[in-house]
Amino acid sequence: AQSVTQLGSHVSVSEGALVLLRCNYSSSVPPYLFWYVQYPNQGLQLLLKYTTGATLVKGINGFEAEFKKSETSFHLTKPSAHMSDAAEYFCAVSGDFGNEKLTFGTGTRLTIIP
Amino acid sequence: ETGVTQSPTHLIKTRGQQVTLRCSSQSGHNTVSWYQQALGQGPQFIFQYYREEENGRGNFPPRFSGLQFPNYSSELNVNALELDDSALYLCASSYGPEVGRGYEAFFGQGTRLTVV
Numbered sequence: 001a002q003s004v005t006q007l008g009s010h011v012s013v014s015e016g017a018l019v020l021l022r023c024n025y026s027s028s029v030p031p032y033l034f035w036y037v038q039y040p041n042q043g044l045q046l047l048l049k050y051t052t053g054a055t056l057v058k059g060i061n062g063f064e065a066e067f068k069k070s071e072t073s074f075h076l077t078k079p080s081a082h083m084s085d086a087a088e089y090f091c092a093v094s095g096d097f098g099n100e101k102l103t104f105g106t107g108t109r110l111t112i113i114p
Numbered sequence: 115e116t117g118v119t120q121s122p123t124h125l126i127k128t129r130g131q132q133v134t135l136r137c138s139s140q141s142g143h144n145t146v147s148w149y150q151q152a153l154g155q156g157p158q159f160i161f162q163y164y165r166e167e168e169n170g171r172g173n174f175p176p177r178f179s180g181l182q183f184p185n186y187s188s189e190l191n192v193n194a195l196e197l198d199d200s201a202l203y204l205c206a207s208s209y210g211p212e213v214g215r216g217y218e219a220f221f222g223q224g225t226r227l228t229v230v
Binding site: 036105 | 118149172204220222226
């Protein structure tokens, strides 16, 4: 079975400050990990993904995440927050062939303080 | 290249009724998955269709059923609606099972279903 835990349902940061959203996963097989963003009344947009290879993954809008197997973590960071980053962020895990469903965390609502 | 489109965007139904939600997958995608997102929660996997066959199902009762058509579009049907079925229903399409690629889903905007 696979699962993800997002630490902190709400995170507030000042504009220009570092954004750090935490995600820990549990998986019995090598995981595929994703971060999605959801703006109000919209669907999910893929920010970045980790499949294999380089453990530091760069995504859209200046976000990046690092896969740390020893810590079973996949935290999302952005050096400098913008007002437009305010949204709900979901970490998700999937398996490989035959287990393609996404298992999501409960989400972290990011608020940017002007 | 068109994205994933869902219809309708909003829907209000009465408890006990039946509802059909529709999804057109992104061009070239042969796999469609459906997710239920209750208010304040992460999406929950309902089921997936790959080349018109069900390819995995989450922990949802049989009154949740689906179809995938030869053009890879899909329907989600829910019978005997309950108040707890009120949620955002998300459709996601992808290129299908690929060894070593994992699963990259492209989501539609969702259908907001309200059961009263």
